Amino acid sequence: xxxxxxxxxxxxxxxxxxxxxxxxxxxxxxxxxxxxxxxxxxxxxxxxxxxxxxxxxxxxxxxxxxxxxxxxxxxxxxxxxxxxxxxxxxxxxxxxxxxxxxxxxxxxxxxxxxxxxxxxxxxxxxxxxxxxxxxxxxxxxxxxxxxxxxxxxxxxxxxxxxxxxxxxxxxxxxxxxxxxxxxxxxxxxxxxxxxxxxxxxxxx
Amino acid sequence: xxxxxxxxxxxxxxxxxxxxxxxxxxxxxxxxxxxxxxxxxxxxxxxxxxxxxxxxxxxxxxxxxxxxxxxxxxxxxxxxxxxxxxxxxxxxxxxxxxxxxxxxxxxxxxxxxxxxxxxxxxxxxxxxxxxxxxxxxxxxxxxxxxxxxxxxxxxxxxxxxxxxxxxxxxxxxxxxxxxxxxxxxxxxxxxxxxxxxxxxxxxxxxxxxxxxxxxxxxxxxxxxxxxxxxxxxxxxxxxxxxxxxxxxxxxxxxxxxxxxxxxxxxxxxxxxxxxxxxxxxxxxxxxxxxxxxxxx
Numbered sequence: 001x002x003x004x005x006x007x008x009x010x011x012x013x014x015x016x017x018x019x020x021x022x023x024x025x026x027x028x029x030x031x032x033x034x035x036x037x038x039x040x041x042x043x044x045x046x047x048x049x050x051x052x053x054x055x056x057x058x059x060x061x062x063x064x065x066x067x068x069x070x071x072x073x074x075x076x077x078x079x080x081x082x083x084x085x086x087x088x089x090x091x092x093x094x095x096x097x098x099x100x101x102x103x104x105x106x107x108x109x110x111x112x113x114x115x116x117x118x119x120x121x122x123x124x125x126x127x128x129x130x131x132x133x134x135x136x137x138x139x140x141x142x143x144x145x146x147x148x149x150x151x152x153x154x155x156x157x158x159x160x161x162x163x164x165x166x167x168x169x170x171x172x173x174x175x176x177x178x179x180x181x182x183x184x185x186x187x188x189x190x191x192x193x194x195x196x197x198x199x200x201x202x203x204x
Numbered sequence: 205x206x207x208x209x210x211x212x213x214x215x216x217x218x219x220x221x222x223x224x225x226x227x228x229x230x231x232x233x234x235x236x237x238x239x240x241x242x243x244x245x246x247x248x249x250x251x252x253x254x255x256x257x258x259x260x261x262x263x264x265x266x267x268x269x270x271x272x273x274x275x276x277x278x279x280x281x282x283x284x285x286x287x288x289x290x291x292x293x294x295x296x297x298x299x300x301x302x303x304x305x306x307x308x309x310x311x312x313x314x315x316x317x318x319x320x321x322x323x324x325x326x327x328x329x330x331x332x333x334x335x336x337x338x339x340x341x342x343x344x345x346x347x348x349x350x351x352x353x354x355x356x357x358x359x360x361x362x363x364x365x366x367x368x369x370x371x372x373x374x375x376x377x378x379x380x381x382x383x384x385x386x387x388x389x390x391x392x393x394x395x396x397x398x399x400x401x402x403x404x405x406x407x408x409x410x411x412x413x414x415x416x417x418x419x420x421x422x423x424x425x426x427x428x429x430x431x432x433x434x435x436x437x438x439x440x441x442x443x444x445x446x447x448x449x450x451x452x453x454x455x456x457x458x459x460x461x462x463x464x465x466x467x468x469x470x471x472x473x474x475x476x477x478x479x480x481x482x483x484x485x486x487x488x489x490x491x492x493x494x495x496x497x498x499x500x
Binding site: 004007008010011012015106107108109110127128129130131132133148150164165166178180181 | 205206207208210211212214215217218219311313317319320321322323324351353354
């Protein structure tokens, strides 16, 4: 048998390892209302990106870093239209995600989604980019940009990283559109969101 | 890096196929996909996504929208041919299906919107000729595990070179991703372009399968034949003096055991030719000759 599949497996494992380095667990609420999702380490000094719906309107949430250390995180900002939230934990020297070229990701290219579906920690799923932009099958019809992928997102994937073959961030796993289309918020939208929240915070 | 090479190769395949990928607006709500068959505007798509015969629009790879006419359709193979009012298109390149193997990587591509969309899978099953539930005779069985997204019907199933292996359709077999192979498309498209419809040979009999008498089973080496229940007036069968109560056992040199055998023998290309028929009448084997008609 040719070596190509072994090489692809080794490369996949490497991309997944990079996603795992920045994957966190986010938990909000109390008791039976307690919700859990995923998040991505955005900066070495403790900025975390996740989905707005994972935060559930709380001001503080619990975050488990990749080291499994638990931190109290402050919610710095929310974008309801893109379902994003920016969190801050008091930590330093973290491994941060490297944003990829999500605006130019090619249809058909390979991607990996990481998260904690149904509470399974660090689970990874792989597929391809179905399409990018606002013109997609079964999309929410509001003109927003998405990366559509052939992944089956499940509860707990929300807020986790969607990475390319080099482990760079393509998007934030957000929701299913129809039974077979996963939608992620493109990384360039996330970058814009984080910049805006930090500007607003600095101005205040 | 092998994975990056693979990922880029997949995107390259999509890009190549997208040059011949069009949007077909011929039904309400969601548009579907079509494949450029010839540079002068012939488009192949799925019959079931063309719900109207007029007011059809095709969205070209360069973003242009042009009107198109329905050339013909074959519900039995779920194929429709359109003529888009455009020239200088890039016709799809077709792969040799004989080189395809179970386990090979394939992509389904579609263009229900303006930009191409794609998804990945492998060839799950390959087989010989078969007859679809809708009655169409199809040259090869080609099944994949690709997920058919809304609007992907009528688009190509492509190999890793971006060459088309077949046309994806969600309605040939429900719940299974089966593609219509290139050689079936070629055969049906040729007939539709030439005649505007599929031609089917006509005999003019109503039949049902029956078990043959024991001694004839041995002599003919077949257990069943088709009992003629009625003969249409003025039909080819009437001219050949076939009678109600006769049992057809061979047709055009082929054993006739069930309905499918007779339907296969009455293909469109046999129209107008005289073929031998073996029947059983009153317990005796007889020969006749019938000139196959055209089922309008």
